[in-house]
Amino acid sequence: MATSKRKKQKSSEDAQRRGTRPFWSGTITFGLVSVPVDLYPGNRTNRAPFRMLGPEGEPLARRYYSQKSGRDLDQEEMVRGYEIDKEKYVIVTDEELERLAPEQSRDIDLRRFVDLESIPPLYFDRSYFLVPSEGSEKAYKLLAETMEKGGLAGIATFVMRGKEYLVAIFSENEILRAETLRFADELRSPKDIGLPEKKNLPAATVKKFENIIAKNSDRHLSLKDLKDEKTAQLLKLVEKKRKQHKDVVEVEELERDEGKVVDLMEVLKKSLARKRKTAA
Numbered sequence: 499m500a501t502s503k504r505k506k507q508k509s510s511e512d513a514q515r516r517g518t519r520p521f522w523s524g525t526i527t528f529g530l531v532s533v534p535v536d537l538y539p540g541n542r543t544n545r546a547p548f549r550m551l552g553p554e555g556e557p558l559a560r561r562y563y564s565q566k567s568g569r570d571l572d573q574e575e576m577v578r579g580y581e582i583d584k585e586k587y588v589i590v591t592d593e594e595l596e597r598l599a600p601e602q603s604r605d606i607d608l609r610r611f612v613d614l615e616s617i618p619p620l621y622f623d624r625s626y627f628l629v630p631s632e633g634s635e636k637a638y639k640l641l642a643e644t645m646e647k648g649g650l651a652g653i654a655t656f657v658m659r660g661k662e663y664l665v666a667i668f669s670e671n672e673i674l675r676a677e678t679l680r681f682a683d684e685l686r687s688p689k690d691i692g693l694p695e696k697k698n699l700p701a702a703t704v705k706k707f708e709n710i711i712a713k714n715s716d717r718h719l720s721l722k723d724l725k726d727e728k729t730a731q732l733l734k735l736v737e738k739k740r741k742q743h744k745d746v747v748e749v750e751e752l753e754r755d756e757g758k759v760v761d762l763m764e765v766l767k768k769s770l771a772r773k774r775k776t777a778a
Contacts, residue, residue, distance in 0.1 A: 521537065521538075524606055526654070531637070535628040535674070536629045536631055537676070539624075539625075539626060541624070546732045546736075577591070578590050602657060606665070607654055609653050611652050613650065622680075625676075628673075628675065642674050645668060645674075646671075654666075665678050
């Protein structure tokens, strides 16, 4: 009983240390080997989250409506259609989609190992961390060390939220990473976007460009170059205006008389003026 309590406490402490919860848990399987792991996102968005507001400062919502009648539609009135030609669709029902859905599984099925360098970066889509579940630390470490020494990536499939993903698993500093892979038909070729054919250039022009590139080259990438300066400036502006109580609006319930037309823009202007006067 005490051992079980300690395990739960340790698991809780590990989750707090990571600062986030895994959104998928499963087992890496290949041959007779199985390594239980938790999946964590390897990236997060830092974009400024704008929200569209109405004249009263209220958040706006997107809705589905009929382009023919202009009427808002409820969920039960809508069906999915696959466009096979302009304005021509094939209806696909929820039941049909359920029959096509992959079988639910908690396994990351490692099919084969390849050289990591053999996977073109264009195929990488989204990054994740694979963290050992409780009791699988030794097997995890052995797999990570072996793959990293050999410069290998494991090609695997797994099912998450009703969809099957193809992933490349590799080790970096003895930590397993997973990158979901794009499928071949999702990538465009140079021919698809109309790039011109290769042309022979004068040797002097080539040498000039080589010298310019060499002059502005470093052996290592500085992480300072990867900062989103524009978002940082925007967040700084928002914080400044928040502290000054400038242009900060809250949703206020308006009293409306029957038959009386309310000028919402005028109400918003008065609300802002009132808040500025209070702040002053």
